[in-house]
Amino acid sequence: MHQSSSGMYSSVEFFNLCIFFIIILLEKSSAAHYQYEACVPKACGTLSIKFPFYIRGLQESYCGHPGFELSCSNSPAIHLTEDDYVIDNIQYENRIFRVHNEAVSTVGGCLPQIRNISEDSQLGIVDTSRLHLLSNCNSELPEVLSSYKVNYCDPFNKEDLGLVMLGEDKNLTIALQECNTNVLAPVEVDKNGGNGIVDYEGLLRKGFLLNWKVADCSKCERSGGRCGFNEADGRTRCFCPDRPHSESCKPLSKNARGREMN
16 A cells, blocks of 8 residues: 555656646747847837847847947937947938937037048948038138138137038138148038038038948848847847747748749
8 A cells, every 4th residue: 555655646746747847848938039038129219229229238239230339328329430429310121320420419609529430331321411620720711711610619729710611612622721630521411502601510410311231130020030140150140039040030931943932
């Protein structure tokens, strides 16, 4: 009788152990992959931030592409060529976003120090004019340049005067001969822009468009995934509820000849 009870308890314990492992396996299979969970879009200001961007301190770096790290203080900002640019709008479907130099938002009545912005293999400037920000100019300037004078926001040299004009201005050649430093700021102007006094503060605050050239994420998102980046091989990945995939969560369908189709 004692042996029978012992055998019964062993069977019950074995059954309970099996149930326990089944529950663990079911929970594991139903849980979404950690990278998929980590890369849920985050809000910064009024904008939703997702690939190719990621917010420092709020999202993992693999949720975005290298070079697209953002800070978030009321509005998202990206660091470009030693300057911070506030992101005003993002059009993910068109892969473009509007930015303006953060320094322009914090000053008024003077021109902040702005550095040249350069394009690279990941970012391009969309159809813009160039605003010439000229400094280190001669103390005595030709009368024809008097209407272009501006004050720079230099706390160490409040007497520093500069010139601001668009690249299409007929007096640009003269101005370039009078000033030693020339910074080109991308701006959007209407068709009538060109010669004369320029509302440089308004143009700089309006900003300009940039387009990103990194991998397209639309196929991944259409399949229910979230794009990310694999630092090990330097490639974009599609993070899905089950695991990461190369392009999309859903397998490609095949036609009658066995060729893969989207």
